[in-house]
Amino acid sequence: MIGVVARRLLSAVPVLLLVSLITFGMMRLIPGDPAAAIAGLSATPQQVQQIRQDLGLDQPFLTQLLHWYGGLLQGDLGRSILLGRGVFASVMERLPVTLALSAYALVLTLLIGLLAGILAALKQNTVIDQLAMAFAMIGISLPSFFLGLVMIIVFAVHLGWLPTGGYIPLTEDPWGWFRTSTMPAVSLALLQAGLLARITRSTMLEVMRQDYIRTARAKGLSQRSIIFRHALSNAMIPITTVVGIIVSLLISGAVVTEAIFSIPGIGQLLTQAVLNRDYPMVQGGLLLVTGFLVLVNIGIDVLYAFLDPRVRYE
Amino acid sequence: MLMQRSILASCGLAAAIALPLSPAAAAPFSCPSRGGDLVFGQEANVNSLDQMTSSTISTRNIAMNIYESLVTRDENNKVIAELAESVEEAPDRLSYTFRLRQGIGFHNGKPMTSADVAASFDRYKRIGLQRSTLDNVQGWEAPDAATFVIRMARVQPTFLEALSSFSVPIVIIPAEHKDDPPQQLRPVGTGPFRIAEFVPGSHAKLVRYDGYKPNTAYEERTGFGGYKAACLDSVTFRIVTEASARVAGLETGELQGVEDVPTKSVEALKKDSNVTILPLENWWIQIALPNTAQAPTSDLNFRKAVQAAIGAEDVMDAATDGNYRLNVGFQYPNQPTYTDAGKETYNINDPEKAAALLKQSGYKGEPITILTNRDYPAMYNAALVMQQQLQAAGINAQLRVVDWPTSVQMSQKVNSTEWHFFHSGWGTQPALGALATMQFLASPGANYRPRDDKGDPDVEAAWRDMNDLPTEAERNAAFARMQKLVLERAYAYPFGSLTKVQAVRANVKNFKPFRIPRFSNVWIAK
């Protein structure tokens, strides 16, 4: 098992290398430079030129690339131009925000998605099934940025129940965190809950048609025991895969959601970095984020093998 | 001595010096009520509070409540002393002697001395964004703890005006912070508030600095200086990028103050008795600049045709959703250097005249690129209307919408063939005065992008006069000449001045609209 994990980790290295090369090349091909972004609106051309010189943006492409990999080898991800701080420190500062929000969204996703999926499967072809599936269908069809904006209009502007945006850390004020995180978490979760509900329903239905469930039923086991002991535990396997995919979706989701709700997470950090041409931040930040996602996927695979004894690596 | 006096008077420093002579007016400001946390909804993200290396408005909004400078500007943009008690110009105009106010301490508890001032200037000279301010300076010294002397390499009549600029001010920091790298200055200043917490992208919390010593030369806050006191316990700047969210936050009381209220929301907010609307007039000059390095914008008749085609009302209406003032030129009517020289070029709105000029220019329907960005909606909106007006005059105008950094880079390229008109907004510089504004139109870097970056000699001559003529009257006359030249030769199309609306809850008192949200002398009525 350890060997397998090690091999998976090793195979991630060329992927991350490619990621960093693509990022580096892409950022240098984007027109515009960080000087104009740092200078802001009211700067004079001289000020912009001054920043450009200070940043040493006139070095050749290859020199910059070698410099970046040289730093990387020494474990140095570089320093953000815009924030003036280390890339690693900046990412680590923002990561808890996105993780807390994602965890909240994941809990909502699991609660709503599993519940709706199981109910729909059990009450197949009833009104409950249809309602659950209609909900799931709407969930996967609602653009999350539109949902976010509509929620702001309804719950913050007109009803005044929830704050319009901003973020209060969980460690500082749990109730404040709950109030500021609920709308973003819901707008992240709805799509994923829809996905999960659909998958849960179809997997449950498939599992329940299997011979061993029929046998269990024939043996007169209670419906409840069948569902929880047999059907659900077998359905967990594809569901775990889905959860893995959902986790990797959260960063993408965070980009839009954090922008709309002014949440200082990793999504905002990276979007701002791309838009402001903060080269070191984009290069280092994306490498960390993709590295994290690769780790999550390996973790999910291990969990998958653990849940399903039939899955064994060659 | 006579000389010194006149110069100082002209710079508006007279107030600081003449204070002992001024009639003992009412007692200085004192807080009618103390305490409370004020949450201010700020539009734009803040990345760094390093006031020496950042020129963004969002940084200044927060940092200028923390830091102070030797000299700054008052409510009417006159030069005043802040951390200095007095400023003395030598008769040969080759040195300036600053006497520092006594008993001032930094937020870290250390007293401020001339060594700190010298260290601040050292850092600014090394990495400060506007370090060209110190180009004519030979050096500085601190003969004693309360005296700071700047020695000039050559006479610069406008030196104090430049030194007091709040664009990227030379703020005074503790000497031990002088080697802090760019963007990483530790936020310790001498202002009435000190930083308690700063999370880039989220919020900054300032708390009252109990050791603050107000400038007793004044009775009230004025501009960036004056008699300042922190009545509030704390101020939280929260980044709220959605305009609707800011407005809603203000209505519910979640925010006590906001900036940049959309005009459309102002109508509704006016009916809310819990909210005070504070329009900040003359926030920026909406402007478009031609690229004179390439045809057909290199042709005077073509540029004048465009000038004739523009209707400023519609452009400004779109840019601001209705909250604007028509304005000629590069200064505002309330400023001392304001002039309407060249007004016959403004707001002509005559497609037929434009078509006639177009014919003279030999324009044959080549596509014309209007470069703008969507990061600043006002610029995008103005460009959209300009496009329609040019099309109505028979010009094949196309929009090129990129993001702000790209548009700046494109517009600054020498002899660019990618664009013909570039949309911008001039905010801080016009507010600082004619000198700060017109540097946009002087080479190198003149914004009308002359061929090979060599500016129109007549314009350049006027610019030199604006800087070098000995008296203020002469320099102002040079400004009027430069503005007239620029407008008549259509090197810039200033559309008018944009109003930015700030708003606070009705119980927030003495919050006056200004270029930064100032929180000294602001209190919450109980």
Add this chain to the structure above:
Amino acid sequence: MSETGALPLEVDLAGPAAEPKRRSPAWATLRRLFRHRLFVTGLILFGIIAVMGALAPWITTANPNRLAMRNKFLPPGGDYILGTDNFGRSLWSRTVWGAQLSVIIGLSVVALNAVFGTLIGALAGYFRRVDNLLMRINDALMAFPAILLAIGVTAMLGPSTLNVILALGIVYIPRTARIVRASVIVLREMEYVQAAVAAGAGHWRILRHHILPNAMAPMIVQLSFLFAYAVLSEATLSFLGLGAVPPTPTWGNIMAEGRDFMRDAPWIICIPGVALMITVLGLNMLGDGLRDVLDPRLRIQQ
């Protein structure tokens, strides 16, 4: 655009058909499709939008880009059936033209994927020698958070309709390729393919006649969902200011411009938002129907 990642999910489970299907006459499949309630509902919903887009020049009178400052912020009803935006432009015109652009962009992304996704997937799945190289590049592109990759690519190429199509192509082709590859790998080992190899058929012939036709069903299902994601992603990119150049009337552009006024003129963002939802909903239902009918392994008794 969190929607993007949903892609592998739908199809990982769809997987390759377990066994080569007997070719049923096309009309029988069609008849089954048109008896499928979800499919028909989806077709109607999407059809409304598509027809609106196709007829845009004839069913709108106002030029979608014509400014009329005096008519700004008119609510729906009255002279303008869907109201006007902050420039007094007709929202009906802009939304209808936006529909056209959404459908064109969606179709183009689908076409790009159908061609390049199939090509890359088939090559990687069939020829083991190129598999490793192609899949590593694929993995790297898929390792990026999809939206950031799209933002980066559009920022690099500059905002335009064509570049949005390219950016979405770069984001989605690796995902499509991976699915095709999975089908091809399974089919390659099938007895009837091995028999064709033994009979001396060329690689190209085997791919074209024996493998790809049988990989079509999951492909079609995949592409119908892809259509939905492409429309959504395009709207998201435009909303973020990285889509087609404004004032081009795309739904994302309209919503982005209406964002500052959502408190006092909510119709500006709600009208294109609802149109977007109807489109995606329709396409998802269509995809569900296609999957049920074309890919029986996944059909669950209705």
